[in-house]
Amino acid sequence: MITVNVELGERAYPIQIGADLIGQTELFAPHIRGASVTIVTNSTVDPLYGNTLRAALAPLGKDVTTVVLPDGEAHKNWETLNLIFDALLGARADRKTTLIALGGGVIGDMTGFAAACYMRGVPFIQVPTTLLSQVDSSVGGKTGINHPLGKNMIGAFYQPQAVIADIGALRTLPARELAAGLAEVIKTGAIADANFFEWIEANVEALNRCEPQALAEAVKRSCEIKASVVAADEREGGLRAILNFGHTFGHAIEAGLGYGEWLHGEAVGCGMVMAADLSVRLGHLDEAARARLVAVIKAAHLPTQAPMLGASRYVDLMRVDKKAEAGEIKFILLKRFGDTLITRAPDDAVVKTLDASVGT
Amino acid sequence: MITVNVELGERAYPIQIGADLIGQTELFAPHIRGASVTIVTNSTVDPLYGNTLRAALAPLGKDVTTVVLPDGEAHKNWETLNLIFDALLGARADRKTTLIALGGGVIGDMTGFAAACYMRGVPFIQVPTTLLSQVDSSVGGKTGINHPLGKNMIGAFYQPQAVIADIGALRTLPARELAAGLAEVIKTGAIADANFFEWIEANVEALNRCEPQALAEAVKRSCEIKASVVAADEREGGLRAILNFGHTFGHAIEAGLGYGEWLHGEAVGCGMVMAADLSVRLGHLDEAARARLVAVIKAAHLPTQAPMLGASRYVDLMRVDKKAEAGEIKFILLKRFGDTLITRAPDDAVVKTLDASVGT
Numbered sequence: 007m008i009t010v011n012v013e014l015g016e017r018a019y020p021i022q023i024g025a026d027l028i029g030q031t032e033l034f035a036p037h038i039r040g041a042s043v044t045i046v047t048n049s050t051v052d053p054l055y056g057n058t059l060r061a062a063l064a065p066l067g068k069d070v071t072t073v074v075l076p077d078g079e080a081h082k083n084w085e086t087l088n089l090i091f092d093a094l095l096g097a098r099a100d101r102k103t104t105l106i107a108l109g110g111g112v113i114g115d116m117t118g119f120a121a122a123c124y125m126r127g128v129p130f131i132q133v134p135t136t137l138l139s140q141v142d143s144s145v146g147g148k149t150g151i152n153h154p155l156g157k158n159m160i161g162a163f164y165q166p167q168a169v170i171a172d173i174g175a176l177r178t179l180p181a182r183e184l185a186a187g188l189a190e191v192i193k194t195g196a197i198a199d200a201n202f203f204e205w206i207e208a209n210v211e212a213l214n215r216c217e218p219q220a221l222a223e224a225v226k227r228s229c230e231i232k233a234s235v236v237a238a239d240e241r242e243g244g245l246r247a248i249l250n251f252g253h254t255f256g257h258a259i260e261a262g263l264g265y266g267e268w269l270h271g272e273a274v275g276c277g278m279v280m281a282a283d284l285s286v287r288l289g290h291l292d293e294a295a296r297a298r299l300v301a302v303i304k305a306a307h308l309p310t311q312a313p314m315l316g317a318s319r320y321v322d323l324m325r326v327d328k329k330a331e332a333g334e335i336k337f338i339l340l341k342r343f344g345d346t347l348i349t350r351a352p353d354d355a356v357v358k359t360l361d362a363s364v365g366t
Numbered sequence: 367m368i369t370v371n372v373e374l375g376e377r378a379y380p381i382q383i384g385a386d387l388i389g390q391t392e393l394f395a396p397h398i399r400g401a402s403v404t405i406v407t408n409s410t411v412d413p414l415y416g417n418t419l420r421a422a423l424a425p426l427g428k429d430v431t432t433v434v435l436p437d438g439e440a441h442k443n444w445e446t447l448n449l450i451f452d453a454l455l456g457a458r459a460d461r462k463t464t465l466i467a468l469g470g471g472v473i474g475d476m477t478g479f480a481a482a483c484y485m486r487g488v489p490f491i492q493v494p495t496t497l498l499s500q501v502d503s504s505v506g507g508k509t510g511i512n513h514p515l516g517k518n519m520i521g522a523f524y525q526p527q528a529v530i531a532d533i534g535a536l537r538t539l540p541a542r543e544l545a546a547g548l549a550e551v552i553k554t555g556a557i558a559d560a561n562f563f564e565w566i567e568a569n570v571e572a573l574n575r576c577e578p579q580a581l582a583e584a585v586k587r588s589c590e591i592k593a594s595v596v597a598a599d600e601r602e603g604g605l606r607a608i609l610n611f612g613h614t615f616g617h618a619i620e621a622g623l624g625y626g627e628w629l630h631g632e633a634v635g636c637g638m639v640m641a642a643d644l645s646v647r648l649g650h651l652d653e654a655a656r657a658r659l660v661a662v663i664k665a666a667h668l669p670t671q672a673p674m675l676g677a678s679r680y681v682d683l684m685r686v687d688k689k690a691e692a693g694e695i696k697f698i699l700l701k702r703f704g705d706t707l708i709t710r711a712p713d714d715a716v717v718k719t720l721d722a723s724v725g726t
Contacts, residue, residue: 041692084444095515100691123483123520126510127601150486155455160483162522241487331460332401 008226012145012233014165014240021144021169021229025218028108028133028172029058031065037131037167040102042069046090046117047108048077051135054178059108059133071097075113080266082112082152084160090120104129104167110136110183111143111270115161118149122164132166135175137187137221138271141194141228144169146236146249152265156326157257163241171229173221181307186271188213188306189252193278194228196299197251198235200343202227207298210305248346251338252278255312255363258323262315275308276363284351284359285339295342311365317357368586372505372593374600377525381504381589385578387532388468388493389418391425397491397527400462402429406450406477407468408437411495414538419468419493431457435473440626442472442512444520450480464489464527470496470543471503471630475521478509482524492526495535497547497581498631501554501588504529506596506609512625516686517617523601531589533581541667546631548573548666549612553638554588556659557611558595560703562587567658570665608706611698612638615672615723618683622675635668636723644711644719645699655702671725677717 007024027033043063047056052074063070073093075086094103105128107117114132121130134140150161176184191213195203205227206213212220232249239246256277259268268276282299285291304310315323324335337351367384387393403423407416412434423430433453435446454463465488467477474492481490494500510521536544551573555563565587566573572580592609599606616637619628628636642659645651664670675683684695697711 084448088444091513091520092515095513095519095686098686098690098693100693102691123510123522125519126508126521126523148486150483153451153455155452159455159485160451161486162483163486326455326458330458331462333458333460 008222010226010229010233012165013237017147017165019166019168021171021233023140023171023173023222023225023229025174026172027170028055028175029062031062033170034062034131035066037129038066038068038104039129040100040104042071042097042099042103043106044094044097044099044103045070045072045106045108046075046113046120047072048075048113050077051109051113055108055135055175059106075116078266079112079152079270082116082265084151087116087120087151090116091124094120094124099124099128101125101128104131106131106133108133108135109139110134111139114139114143115149115158116151118147118164118166119151119161122149122162127164129167132169134169134171136179136183137176137225138183138190140171140225141187142190142232144171145229145232146246147240157261157265171225173218173225176216176221182269182272184214184216185275185307186269189271189275189278189303189308191224191228192299192302192306193251193274194231196278196340196343197248197338197346198231198344199227202231203343207302210302214306247336247348248338251340251346252281254324254327254335254337255280255320257327258315258320259313261323262319263313268309268313272309275303275306276310276312279303279310280312280359280363281338282340283362284337284355285341287355287359288339288351290347291340291342295340299340312360312363314364317360320360321353321356368582370586370589370593372525373597374525377507379526379528381529381531381593383500383531383533383582383585383589385532385534387530388415388535389422391422393530394422394491395426397489398426398428398464399489400460400464402431402457402459402463403466404454404457404459404463405430405432405466405468406435406473406480407432408435408473410437411469411473415468415495415535419466435476438626439472439512439630442476442625444511447476447480447511450476451484454480454484459484459488461485461488464491466491466493468493468495469499470494471499474499474503475509475518476511478507478524478526479511479521482509482522487524489527492529494529494531496539496543497536497585498543498550500531500585501547502550502592504531505589505592506606507600517621517625531585533578533585536576536581542629542632544574544576545635545667546629549631549635549638549663549668551584551588552659552662552666553611553634554591556638556700556703557608557706558591558704559587562591563703567662570662574666607696607708608698611700611706612641614684614687614695614697615640615680617687618675618680619673621683622679623673628669628673632669635663635666636670636672639663639670640672640719640723641698642700643722644697644715645701647715647719648699648711650707651700651702655700659700672720672723674724677720680720681713681716
């Protein structure tokens with residue numbers, strides 16, 4: 007087992023990475039102080055890992071309840087969040103009740119936001135069961151839900167007590183979800199670490215085959231990089247924004263198609279292709295680097311052609327992105343592997359990128 | 367104009383107290399950095415002070431929009447909160463948009479919570495227009511909404527940029543709302559400052575008559591005391607809990623009757639009578655002090671007899687109070703004016719207090 011520490015002063019927490027961690031009582035014991043625990047999971051994950059987690063918690067003698075939510079990004083909304091509050095109040099959860107998020111990014115984001123808001127804040131533990139949530143949404147404390155007019159528009163920065171990233175859980179992950187997770191791994195290498203990017207290029211087939219050692223390394227490096235960025239900028243004042251590489255275009259794809267049509271990671275994969283196109287178009291990135299990025303995104307079985315929404319619809323959707331300011335869209339562009347810049351872009355260049363990126 | 371500073375490090379903010387402050391541009395100018403402002407108010411307050419506030423903001427050249435919510439505690443729920451999010455997204459509010467809460471405690475709590483959650487946090491300014499919100503909910507950063515199973519169950523600790531407490535706005539306040547505000551003034555003196563409690567006893571008629579000097583003094587002292595308690599314990603780990611004197615019983619009254627039937631301050635007034643009864647019953651407070659507290663609550667035209675809900679219903683409601691832990695109710699009791707203790711209480715004493723307190 008590997009431990010990555012996220013250094014955030016009094017809000018610091020460990021990420022434990024390894025195989026078959028969900029069943030290990032001793033990983034949970036130090037992080038649960040109150041008398042009760044509420045597990046929040048979904049109808050896909052509960053049958054796979056719910057009993058393992060409940061068995062791990064049993065020796066701790068806590069009052070354990072489970073809330074099973076419907077599965078999918080389409081349910082990342084207030085109505086579903088309220089099912090968590092209903093369950094907590096129904097179980098008379100108090101300020102020391104610990105929430106455990108057992109599932110992917112949607113479960114993690116909603117459980118974290120519920121923990122942030124319930125009685126103005128209760129502790130929670132993340133048990134991410136998808137590659138995407140292990141490398142991305144479990145680091146950094148971003149929690150929230152979608153609004154019909156924008157993704158993750160309502161939420162909080164709220165840190166977990168601990169993250170238990172069980173690589174073994176990825177054995178049951180559909181191939182499409184694995185690829186979606188690789189998108190964030192590729193992004194992390196591209197923006198922050200040229201050596202890690204080269205490692206991904208060399209190991210993308212091993213990752214596609216779900217080889218445990220390659221996955222553990224990918225999760226560890228991604229978490230380390232993201233943790234160092236977040237530690238430097240917890241509330242996204244500046245540096246942290248680089249983690250949104252590929253996300254400005256990606257969020258527009260997700261919102262434009264309707265949440266849940268493309269997976270978040272798929273949209274980010276395609277969004278990175280678009281951001282790289284814009285980077286080349288504005289003279290920041292060379293064509294060879296763009297081609298390498300596109301090649302590894304393709305090798306990970308991610309989409310590289312954007313859906314046809316129309317340029318004006320894309321621009322409208324990007325203007326309500328959280329990174330936009332007074333309607334000005336801020337793009338995170340690549341200069342070379344490991345180096346980014348954040349900038350506005352002329353409308354005509356953006357439109358050319360959109361035209362060049364949509365599928366035929 | 368008087369300024370009380372709430373010392374919370376990087377989250378410190380000033381409370382400005384005085385007459386006719388809503389119209390003063392220079393009070394708002396230093397606290398609005400982005401290009402746009404969204405005023406959140408209700409259908410009672412907007413016709414009274416909306417234009418004054420908009421005129422004060424006009425010279426700043428900001429893009430100003432107004433959201434008018436329905437009035438009353440019964441609307442302090444997710445559906446109404448969502449009207450704020452809809453308006454913000456409709457107006458393309460960004461991360462630097464400032465929210466201004468213009469109204470009483472319900473508007474302040476909902477606007478603060480919306481500010482805490484919108485894009486994971488935007489700045490907001492409180493302009494409390496009721497005595498209760500000037501002395502209580504504008505200090506301490508508690509924000510939130512009600513859940514059908516409990517008051518303020520969903521929320522956040524989130525501090526405003528500034529509070530502009532306009533004593534002049536109290537001229538239009540209904541007598542019942544003024545009395546509700548006095549309940550928190552009385553509470554503050556009772557728990558924290560015997561001299562201030564004596565000042566209230568001597569000035570309760572001037573306060574009832576809405577005399578500006580008496581009101582300004584009451585608001586100033588209440589804010590100072592609450593600010594010092596909150597500065598010592600921002601997230602209610604310990605000391606801050608004393609501010610809930612009268613609230614354990616009070617919340618049960620509000621929830622039991624249905625939110626909005628009694629005003630919060632009325633429930634707290636009666637809740638203090640009940641907490642004082644329990645304090646005497648358990649040997650912590652002498653009868654003369656209890657009688658003085660009841661006399662000043664009566665003099666402020668607050669109810670001193672609790673509604674008949676049945677003892678078991680009261681106990682059930684108090685068990686889901688946020689201060690309860692694993693179903694154990696924690697009572698804030700009075701030892702003498704300026705001194706409290708937090709304790710569990712034997713069931714039979716609680717039932718006797720309930721029996722003694724209900725109206726006939």
